[in-house]
Amino acid sequence: MRRDMNRDIALLQLGVGRVGAAVVHIIAAQAERWRERYGLNVRYYALADSTAFLTGKQTFLTPEAVRAALLAHENGQRFAEQSGAASHDEWTHVLDGSVEAAGDAARVVVLDCASGDAMAPLLLAARAAGASVVLANKDPLTGPLAQYRALAESEYGGSLHISATVGAGLPILSALAASVASGDTIIEIGARASGSLGFFCDELSRGVAFDQALREAMARGYTEPDPRLDLSGFDVARKLLILARVAGASAELADVQVESLAPQGSEALSLAEFVAAIPDYADHLAARASNARSAGQVVRYVARMRPDGELRALLADLPPEHLLARGAGPDNVFVLRTARYDANPLVIAGPGAGIGVTAGAVVSDLLRAAGVL
Ligand SMILES: NC(=O)c1ccc[n+]([C@@H]2O[C@H](COP(=O)([O-])OP(=O)(O)OC[C@H]3O[C@@H](n4cnc5c(N)ncnc54)[C@H](OP(=O)(O)O)[C@@H]3O)[C@@H](O)[C@H]2O)c1
CATH class of the missing domain: 3.30.360.10 (Dihydrodipicolinate Reductase; domain 2)
Structure with a gap:
């Protein structure tokens, strides 16, 4: 992709545990290079842990806010206790807000580095709107076949990327x-x-x-x-x-x-x-x-x-x-x-397991979803 083809991506990330935190660190370290190399402007709209979403209140989280939130999380302060918290029940507002901030659902990528399928409705709504979904989490893919198909296929565009879920990114x-x-x-x-x-x-x-x-x-x-x-x-x-x-x-x-x-x-x-x-x-x-x-x-x-x-x-x-x-x-x-x-x-x-290779697979899939790989 040429440098003048500037492309904004709004990220909504579920899970900031071992894999999720490593993904945040890779993105923080590579964002500037991606801007230079691909004209790709990747910014976090929201992060979620098991307690809440953390958002920038209708706008993107700054890199400093992401770093501070992660550090506080690592020190035991869950997102529900941090400023900018929104309950999991408010996921539709968070998703709609990310689409608005990005200007187009095609520029929204949801990264699921959580476990369980409590957030499957958000993933399905994102795909139905034409956003892309990247999963390290196997649970949303191993529920009913109809759910798998709805995630895999959307007539409104976007794409599903799952290379971290089997073999931690080995290209099987x-x-x-x-x-x-x-x-x-x-x-x-x-x-x-x-x-x-x-x-x-x-x-x-x-x-x-x-x-x-x-x-x-x-x-x-x-x-x-x-x-x-x-x-x-x-x-x-x-x-x-x-x-x-x-x-x-x-x-x-x-x-x-x-x-x-x-x-x-x-x-x-x-x-x-x-x-x-x-x-x-x-x-x-x-x-x-x-x-x-x-x-x-x-x-x-x-x-x-x-x-x-x-x-x-x-x-x-x-x-x-x-x-x-x-x-x-x-x-x-x-x-x-x-x-x-x-x-x-x-x-x-x-x-076929390990935090580094799994997080790397999630980030490679993000670049595929953004169309630069
Ligand atoms: N580790 C590996 O080698 C590997 C390889 C391939 C795939 N995976 C998959 O990658 C995913 C993450 O693995 P991990 O090792 O990073 O697990 P982890 O350290 O246990 O982290 C899980 C994260 O998900 C969050 N979470 C749980 N339920 C949530 C919900 N309903 N909404 C939003 N966030 C939620 C947790 O929140 P809290 O921080 O509040 O607890 C935590 O931040 C898992 O699905 C795992 O199976 C892992």
């Missing part, structure tokens, strides 16, 4: 979308799509007991605060559903068959009770891992989609040279087998 979703759009036929998608389960299965395969492997995964920060969310396979199931929907499948979350690695009965415990009980689970999955070892194989938690409708997330025994078994513990691996990539499938591998 764009490769899949391009493959389908250009008339290729999917034969199978295989994925190792969880950093925490990748590490955990690596440890089990090396003979480490369940309790130690889990403690190590938790200590390294690979798991959710409640590690049962990882062990249940739920997060992998959501990623598989997103892959399937991007591939064109009319699937719902309930269509994914998920094998849980959580010890039986552990779901009934409180988090504190579960953590206290971890040493009792030393033998959990031990026979499974040792049988695989005896057969010269490794255990890996994998997801699989086939065009006949099969959507499965399961613990599999694989030979070490299998494409989904290779690579370091927490890395993600995606194997795309299509009519064009058949004998030799397309393999995309690398870090």
